[in-house]
Amino acid sequence: MPPVRSIWNGAISFGLVSIPIKLVNATESHSISFRQIHLEDGGRIRYRKFCELEDKEVTSAEIGKGYEDADGSIIPITDEDLSHLPLPTAKTIEIVAFVPADRIDPLQMDASYYLAAGGAPAAKPYTLLREALKRSNKVAIAKYALRGRERLGMLRVVDNAIAMHGLLWPDEVRAPEGVAPDTKVTVNDKELDLADALMDTLGEIDLDELHDEYREALEEVVAAKAAGETPPEAPEPAKGGKVLDLMAALEKSVSAAKKSRGEEGEEGGEAEAEAEVRRLPARKSARATPKQTTGKKSTATATARATGKKTAAKKTTASAKKSTSKSTQASKKTTAKKSTQPKKTTPRKRTA
Template structure:
């Protein structure tokens, strides 16, 4: 069970929730001590009093503010806790805002807020469920370690999490950092979007999101402890050549992303970049169907033309026959007269 970092209450409106604050994260990094390499003697940082010329213990150390070189004001932890400030003993919620409105640059370390006793159970659950249903986060102020801070409260599973936040004026402006006079084509943007689609995941599961550095460092330490040579780094795959064409780089990246996920390029599922003008199997089928319809339409038109021509020929022959018939009648009449 992690130790309690701070205890107090959450205050919103007239509702008060007694809570204990515990760390929500762990550090699994391998830590080193400093040693004198010549004899491997431990190098320590000692807390030393300049006036008495001796080392002092933690119990003898307190906080002080230097007004001038010769004037110091001592401030005890008790005085900091008893400051006439509402946020000295409570996390006071000031507002509720959409999570998307918070700049991630402002969000810092996270802490779990634990209900402090049975009396806190109901108001704690009330706040948690209200936050969950509203789909918003709470912005609060609190005072720790000699300063007032801004905080963000959100829901994670069945718990409320407090994130320390930086004040807005602590975020530097990015003005002047963006490159200028650079043109990006629509095809290049669509190519980058295709790469984003291939690299999209549903969550942070998989070997890509594991701490391989710590594992490799543990192997180095194990090998040295057992008297073996440290493991050698794997050979990096040498690039085929410098890619100067951005679209070529995007296409190669998409292929690499497909390979890393074990996906082969198939006729049923082809993802291509705009400049290559390749078609998916669905587009190919549609093109084939369109061509078939065009051929059928052409044949029908030819048949209709032939039929029309035949009708025209028959009509012409009928007219010719009609013109010849009076001559036949005249010849017959002359014969009867004779």
Template sequence: MPRPLWAGAISFGLVTIPVKIVSATEDHDVHFHRVHLADMGRVRTRKVCELDGEVVSQDEIGKGYEIAKDQTVAVTDEELEQMPLPTAKAIEIAAFVDAGTIDPVRISDSYYLAADGQVAAKPYTLLRKALQRSSKVAVAKFAWHGRERLGLLRIREGAIVLHSLKWPDEVRSPQELAPREVEVGEEEIEQALQLAERMTIEDLSGFHGEYREALENIIAAKSEGKPLPSPAGEGKQGKGEVVDLMAALNASVKAAKESRGENGEDATVHEMRPSKKTSRKTTAKKTASSKGTAAKKTTASKKTAGKKAASKRRSAS
């Protein structure tokens, strides 16, 4: 089990559920060191006080808030932990809402909530079953990394998941980004829907990051002194290039059909069929060849018959 990041309790009315927060995701990215290219020595970040120019250790560094120019107030971690907030050590459920009403743009990091001890087993199970039967999600407030946050509680494979949410005023409006209204034909919409239907899948587990794999191949090639892998070909569609939307949709639907196979199977099978022109040429060649062979056989037969007749005349004389 991963190391817990936080320990506290879920506050569900008068019910208290001791829990620990565990990260729900893992980092599989390839991480680089900053190095001096001349000798490959590591380049470190030095924390220096701008007043005396001295290098400062982590133990000497704290939090400060600038209330005016040249006036900063220090705030300690202990003071933050002792703030008079009901959410300081609790995930306080404030409401229940339909899952469909939550804008995905507001969802940030995800964490698992693990029951902290046997005493938490029954109330944890109670909240889990209540969420499952109601088909709703719980909205909660909690303190995290020095500030109060909004959270979302839902169920995933029997465990309660906490999603950190953006506050409503933290989400920008996209209105100024939307394009002006344009006419889109019903036929184009139907083709787009057909393409979406062809591309619909039930499981996302087959997706994987190709960037990390390509990066690992580059690192392996450089470490072994081998040539670097060839770069991938650039896309056919150039930036800003105007295309025939209907033709692009038709081609996309056709490609999606081929990728799934005739019977909807996830396989691509290409049957090699000669074109009509090729078929005509092949037939013509076969006919010509047959005629030539027949003519040769007729000539050979005549020559053989002539030799036999001459032989009989010599024998008679």
């Protein structure tokens, strides 16, 4: 690691063992910062510090700390006052416990630091603490003072160094009240199985492969503007449709993830597309159906229609049977008359 300026010098208190250390930042920001400018002429906008009493600008060397009391009066606090605070952690990282790492809520995580051994005499106790942490599979909980306040920290091993994560005090972490949806929702086993399948298909990733694409795009814009060129245009964002069917969305996501990894052929994608096309029209027709005013009314209407249809069918069947029996009886009567009555003879014409 390149030499980094330490931001705090002190010692780790490990029981009766004292380990001189230097605190250095473990992270760095790569974000691009902007300056405020006057739009009319491009001049820099700066903030100047003025004294309210004298109404004049003052330098950083003339600025100190002060505490504003309830009545508005200012009580000056000097660095010497802070150095005499009755705290054992003023220049010491005091280890108070060793706990399993999973006991620490990630919500408490704050800034990260490396603890560097403060010279050759610190090498032996530093290595002892590092190896003890490794073998125990635990992390050390410590208290320390930094930038005018006492803080909580967690010590753990990173490669061959000891790192310290600043922790928020438990009362500084808000409870998630009112965050979860208050609508009652039921998730079935099939939906969970598809979600598990999607998680398995997406798999893991090497975090070292991830990078800040926004910063890279911003650098391209700045470079183009500096060269007097037109900044590159942003690509069209992918259009995301509304989720009409959670199951269909999960199935499509699993299929797309498999296809991107080469685990599924074109046939599976076509079958999924067909399945989605069959589902969507059903949802659209259901939406186009006019809304019924009351469920009871629609049920009564449907029942009446069904009853009317059955009654009409019964009447039609009865009338059909009645007409059939009448025609049969008429046929029988006609046959009987024909057989009983004598045959009429045609009279001959007389000649004069």
